[in-house]
Amino acid sequence: MRGANVVHVRFAYDGPAETGAALLAPMRAAAPAIIDTVAEVPFPVAAVLHNDPTEPAPAIHRSLGLGSLPDEALAKLIELTGPESPLRLLSVEVRALGGAMDVAPATPDSVPTRGLPFHLMGLQIALPPDVAAQSANLEYLIGSMKPWGDVRRMVNFIGPEEVLEAAELRELYGPEIYDRLLATKRKYDPTSMFRKNHTIRPL
Numbered sequence: 001m002r003g004a005n006v007v008h009v010r011f012a013y014d015g016p017a018e019t020g021a022a023l024l025a026p027m028r029a030a031a032p033a034i035i036d037t038v039a040e041v042p043f044p045v046a047a048v049l050h051n052d053p054t055e056p057a058p059a060i061h062r063s064l065g066l067g068s069l070p071d072e073a074l075a076k077l078i079e080l081t082g083p084e085s086p087l088r089l090l091s092v093e094v095r096a097l098g099g100a101m102d103v104a105p106a107t108p109d110s111v112p113t114r115g116l117p118f119h120l121m122g123l124q125i126a127l128p129p130d131v132a133a134q135s136a137n138l139e140y141l142i143g144s145m146k147p148w149g150d151v152r153r154m155v156n157f158i159g160p161e162e163v164l165e166a167a168e169l170r171e172l173y174g175p176e177i178y179d180r181l182l183a184t185k186r187k188y189d190p191t192s193m194f195r196k197n198h199t200i201r202p203l
Contacts, residue, residue, distance in 0.1 A: 001034065005083050008093075011038060012049055059090075060126045062138040063157035065150035066118035069094070073148040077120075080141055087137045091123040095154075110181055112152045112173045120145055121157050158198050166201055 009027055013020035017040045024038060041049075048054075066073070079085065081092045095118065102114045113119065122141045126134040142149075151171045158164065170178040178200070185192070186202045 005081075006034060007031070008051075008091075010050060012046070058125055058127055059123055060131065060135060060138065060161070061121055061123045061157065061159050062142045062162075063119065063121040063153050063159075064142045064145055065113060065116050065153035066094070066120055066145070066148050067116065067150040068148050069118050070148070073145065076144060080144055087141060088134075089122050089124050089137055089141065091121075092141065093121050093123075095119045095121070108177075108180065110155075110173065110177055112177055113154055116150055116152050119154050119157065155198065160197055162198075164198055169198065169200065 011020075011024055011027070013023060020040075028036070077092070077094070080087060081089075097113055097116055097119060101111075104114060120142070122138045124134040124138060152174070153172060155172070164172070172178075173181065181200045182202065185200045190202050192199060192202055
């Protein structure tokens with residue numbers, strides 16, 4: 001697949017295999033499959049269904065929550081990722097959210113994306129001296145899709161090199177979740193011993 005533009009559809013269904021196959025049939029019929037690995041598998045393999053590398057890699061990424069994905073947004077995304085695109089990115093993905101992910105648990109958690117229908121992420125393997133250029137490509141991708149963006153996004157897709165101020169984190173989480181996390185941080189970790197990546201700052 002070197003040099004090819006391909007669409008990678010990842011699909012998981014927690015239910016009868018025949019129902020899952022029926023739901024997947026229109027996707028399989030949309031275009032010829034280069035690789036088809038869909039199968040009934042036990043839950044312990046769920047962590048590898050995404051086909052991510054299992055070892056660290058020199059990757060950079062940017063993400064954006066999408067409040068909608070109308071035809072205009074899809075056309076723009078195709079323009080940004082198709083064969084004629086000037087961007088050279090390893091992967092651009094759109095994740096469908098909703099469903100069971102929108103159901104809040106009995107014990108409140110810190111998931112900020114309930115009610116958000118889609119999430120966009122761009123990824124590139126970048127090594128010097130190309131890191132700055134690849135970062136610019138990612139910023140262009142995200143900036144171009146912002147007309148359909150949302151202030152919320154999946155926290156684990158915030159790039160480690162992104163610097164978010166307290167006001168930005170509060171907007172991302174929403175006031176209710178952020179204030180609860182801040183109160184927890186002030187009570188149990190006032191000196192911010194645990195401060196990896198995009199921590200809530202207690203001071």
